[in-house]
Amino acid sequence: MPILLIAEHDNSSLKAFTLNAITAASKIDQEINVLVVGNKCESVAKEVAAVPLVKKILHVESPNYENFLAENLAPLIVKVSEPYTHIIASANTFGKNFMPRVSALLDISQISDVIKINNSEEFLRPIYAGNAFATVKSSDKKKCITIRPTSFDAAPKSGGSASIEKIEATETPNISKFIKKEEVKSERPELGTARIVISGGRGMQSGENFKLINSIADKLNAAVGASRAAVDAGYIGNDHQVGQTGKVVVPDLYIAVGISGAIQHLAGMKESKIIVAINKDGEAPIFSIADYGLEADLFEALPQFLDELNKLNTIQK
Amino acid sequence: MKILVAVKRVIDYNVQIRVKEDGSGVNTENVKMSTNPPDDNAIEEAVKLKEAGKAKEIVAVTIGEEKAQETVRKALAVGADRGIHVKSESYIEPLGIAKILKKIVEKEKPDIVFLGKQAIDDDCNQTGQMLAALLSWPQGTFASKIEHKDKVIKVTREVDEGLETIEINLPAVITCDLRLNEPRFASLPNIMKAKKKPIEQFNAKDLGVDITNRIHQIKVEEPPKRKGGVKVSSVAELVSKLKNEAKVI
Numbered sequence: 214m215p216i217l218l219i220a221e222h223d224n225s226s227l228k229a230f231t232l233n234a235i236t237a238a239s240k241i242d243q244e245i246n247v248l249v250v251g252n253k254c255e256s257v258a259k260e261v262a263a264v265p266l267v268k269k270i271l272h273v274e275s276p277n278y279e280n281f282l283a284e285n286l287a288p289l290i291v292k293v294s295e296p297y298t299h300i301i302a303s304a305n306t307f308g309k310n311f312m313p314r315v316s317a318l319l320d321i322s323q324i325s326d327v328i329k330i331n332n333s334e335e336f337l338r339p340i341y342a343g344n345a346f347a348t349v350k351s352s353d354k355k356k357c358i359t360i361r362p363t364s365f366d367a368a369p370k371s372g373g374s375a376s377i378e379k380i381e382a383t384e385t386p387n388i389s390k391f392i393k394k395e396e397v398k399s400e401r402p403e404l405g406t407a408r409i410v411i412s413g414g415r416g417m418q419s420g421e422n423f424k425l426i427n428s429i430a431d432k433l434n435a436a437v438g439a440s441r442a443a444v445d446a447g448y449i450g451n452d453h454q455v456g457q458t459g460k461v462v463v464p465d466l467y468i469a470v471g472i473s474g475a476i477q478h479l480a481g482m483k484e485s486k487i488i489v490a491i492n493k494d495g496e497a498p499i500f501s502i503a504d505y506g507l508e509a510d511l512f513e514a515l516p517q518f519l520d521e522l523n524k525l526n527t528i529q530k
Numbered sequence: 531m532k533i534l535v536a537v538k539r540v541i542d543y544n545v546q547i548r549v550k551e552d553g554s555g556v557n558t559e560n561v562k563m564s565t566n567p568p569d570d571n572a573i574e575e576a577v578k579l580k581e582a583g584k585a586k587e588i589v590a591v592t593i594g595e596e597k598a599q600e601t602v603r604k605a606l607a608v609g610a611d612r613g614i615h616v617k618s619e620s621y622i623e624p625l626g627i628a629k630i631l632k633k634i635v636e637k638e639k640p641d642i643v644f645l646g647k648q649a650i651d652d653d654c655n656q657t658g659q660m661l662a663a664l665l666s667w668p669q670g671t672f673a674s675k676i677e678h679k680d681k682v683i684k685v686t687r688e689v690d691e692g693l694e695t696i697e698i699n700l701p702a703v704i705t706c707d708l709r710l711n712e713p714r715f716a717s718l719p720n721i722m723k724a725k726k727k728p729i730e731q732f733n734a735k736d737l738g739v740d741i742t743n744r745i746h747q748i749k750v751e752e753p754p755k756r757k758g759g760v761k762v763s764s765v766a767e768l769v770s771k772l773k774n775e776a777k778v779i
Contacts, residue, residue, distance in 0.1 A: 282696065283659065284668050306689040310671050313624070313659035322625045322744040325654045335748070340653050341547045345556055348748040389668040392684065392695040405690065409778070433779060451709060452692055457650070458708050460690070466778040476546065483756060487776045489768065504759035504776065507768050517765040525773060 214242040214333055217271075217297040219290065220249045221307045222257040224279065229406055230303045230362035232264065232370055237360040238301050239266050239368070240330040246271060247375075248293060250286060252279035258377050265373035275382035280391035283311040289383045290315045297355065299333070304359035305405075316357040323357040324349060328364035342457040342480035363405075363463035363484065397452045404436040404453065409466045410482070412438030412455055413448070416471020416492065416511055420448040425515040426470060432522045438462065438482075440472045456481035471511045474499030491515075531585045531678075531700075533576040534640035535610065536631055537569040537592050537601040540651040553749035556651075565601045568646030570713035571706040575676065576644050577609035578711065584678055585642075587611050591634055593627055595619055599729060606724035607716035613729035614638075618741075622734065624652075626741030628660035633737045635665060640701065642683070647672050647705040658705035668698035674709040 216238045221228040231247075238245050246269045249258045258272040271293060277285045290311070294300050300315060302308030304326040316323040328346075329337035335350045336358065404410065411433070413426045423437070430437045438455040439448065455462055457480040467485035472478060474490070474497055482488070483502055490503035493510050500506040507514060541547055541556070542564040548557045565573075579585040590605035591614040592598045602613035616630055635643060648655040662669035670676070670685030674693070677684040687694045688707045716724070734741060762768045772779045 283671075287663060306672060306687075309655050310659065310669075313656035314663040314669065316656070317625060317628060317660035317663035320625070322623050323654070323656050323660075324745065325656060338653075339753070340750070341541070341556060341651060342653065343753060344547050345549050345750050346753050347750045350746045350748055351744060352746065353744045386666065386668075388666075389696055389698045392697055394689075394691065394695075395693045397692040451688070466772070466776070477543070487772070487778050488756075488759075489772070500761070501758045502756045505768055505771055506759065506761045507765065508761060509765070514765050518769065521765055521769040522779070525769070525779070 214298040215244040215246060215296060216242055216299045216301060217294055218245060218247045219302040220247050220257065220261055221303055222251060222254060224251045224254040225256055227257050227260045229367060230305060232367035233362035233365045234301055234303045234360045235264060235266050235368040236365040237327065237330060241299055241333050244268055248290065250278045250289060252276050262375040262377055263371050263373050264368055266368045267373060267375045269375055270377040271380050272377050273380045273382055277382065277385040281307065282389050282391060283314050284389045285385040286311045287314040287318055291318045292383050294319065299356045299358060301358050301360060303362045305362065308359045312357055312359050319355060321353045321355055321357045322351065324351055325359050326361050327358055328361050342477060344476065361461065363461060401430055402434065402436045404438055404460050404462060407436035407464055409433045409435035410438045410462050410464045411435045411468040411470065412440065412472060413443055413470050414440035414472030415442035415446060417443055417448055423449055429515065429519055429522065432519060440478045469499050470515065472499055473497045531641045532587045532639065533579060533585045534635060534638055534643045535572050535576050535588060535590050535605060536643065536645045537573065537590055537605055538566040538649050539563050539592065539594055539598040539601045540566045540649055543567055543650055549750055549752045553751055555750050565604055566646050566649045568648065568706050568708055571708060571710045572644035572646050573605045573608055573610060574711045574713040575706060579678065580609060589614060589638055593618060593622065593630055593734060602729055603724055604716065606727040607721045608714055612727055615729050615731045616734050617731060618734035622741050623743050623745060624654045624656035625660055626743065627657050628664055629739040629741060630734055630737055631661050632664045633739060642700065643703045645705050647707055658703050662703035668702045670696060670698050670702060670704040672707045673704050674707045676704065
């Protein structure tokens with residue numbers, strides 16, 4: 214059952230979540246081929262070739278693929294997909310954008326956001342923002358699947374030597390054009406992959422007060438998150454939002470500060486290994502899922518927290 | 531310009547859903563239902579284009595059981611001109627929905643189709659992209675800002691790394707993010723007026739498209755419960771537990 218996996222990259226290096234998708238693919242079959250499509254992305258093809266779980270790279274280049282427009286990628290993937298039984302990508306904004314387009318062109322009913330693979334036809338996926346899990350079985354001959362990357366470990370990335378096969382670009386429809394990408398630059402680790410995340414909610418009361426969160430984030434080398442309420446109130450940019458409509462995070466430690474724990478927020482963080490809640494409302498739903506709850510005024514607790522952390526000298530970076 | 535907006539009736543986002551004991555799905559009996567939240571943004575954006583004099587007509591379409599009409603009626607109350615209700619008593623997968631919408635598009639010939647980026651029930655995030663594929667139209671997914679200019683539309687997209695701006699030719703499919711706009715509430719007079727606006731009805735099975743589901747839902751279960759932990763009495767105790775017990779700092 215050969216698998217075609219679409220690598221996510223920026224034409225110079227591979228995006229980490231591709232490795233998680235490769236692990237997921239390996240639960241279906243060992244015959245994993247990876248499509249590296251882009252422009253001047255030879256270094257990415259080489260990087261993927263070193264991943265031991267990967268058998269072969271299909272490498273294709275064209276200026277039309279430089280910005281990964283779904284309209285341009287879909288005809289290529291459809292053409293390449295012929296010998297494969299499964300087509301896999303990450304369920305992030307990269308995979309979510311083009312995969313349904315590929316599925317529809319192949320007349321396949323896509324399975325989105327898979328968190329567990331039972332066998333080659335049966336998958337577990339969250340519905341209702343993770344408030345229920347559905348086990349589904351596809352009767353399509355070929356399956357199009359997107360994988361929730363945080364539900365699978367990253368595959369080891371060195372030691373392999375897969376072959377790289379150059380393939381031809383296909384015609385692109387020329388109906389869409391890339392203008393620009395504004396990436397949010399930060400000194401801190403990326404929210405989606407950080408080992409520790411500290412998030413603030415409506416209880417922070419202002420954007421200014423997020424400096425309390427930021428100083429702890431700096432101390433712990435953590436990413437800064439926020440609830441939708443804090444984003445809607447304008448305290449912090451929406452690229453920090455954790456939840457159903459924001460990012461799903463699975464860090465080792467998640468610290469929720471002044472966050473009551475609305476369903477939509479819990480959907481984005483409740484798979485974290487250890488959850489800490491700091492909230493002055495002892496009845497807040499966040500406490501029902503927190504491993505450690507501290508019922509306290511955050512404006513007193515956060516400075517104390519920083520003091521206590523400063524006393525420790527063993528913070529892992 | 532003519533705009534088609536697709537809306538879906540789902541369990542209200544404020545409702546804590548309950549999984550049926552027999553594992554056959556989620557309980558929808560006597561549960562508050564509403565329009566899928568980003569579909570409200572889709573309607574709002576269409577109405578804004580009409581108010582700006584760029585769109586002449588807005589058609590709202592839904593697919594589902596008899597009561598799904600309520601979502602069309604709500605769209606009519608905030609500014610859509612007429613409605614279409616494609617009736618189906620059973621669940622149709624996004625691919626089938628996209629095929630039905632394609633039929634509607636071929637009949638109505640809109641310049642833009644707006645949809646919510648994702649439905650909050652099955653969380654598939656597929657229908658808009660699939661419709662665009664079937665029509666060979668470009669797609670502007672997860673849109674948080676749009677600028678219309680003659681034959682093209684500039685779409686700012688919410689992507690993992692930040693924001694991406696693309697320019698797509700019309701006709702196009704656009705899927706809306708919650709940040710696209712602030713949906714308005716319908717006024718009482720407009721709700722009354724909406725009752726007189728026409729809603730055309732079809733049966734899904736009469737449209738001549740293959741809407742057979744290919745994904746069998748074997749069971750639906752509650753996610754493993756996370757057991758609440760302990761309450762700590764001080765920050766010092768918290769830090770000590772994180773360091774010595776959980777070993778995460």
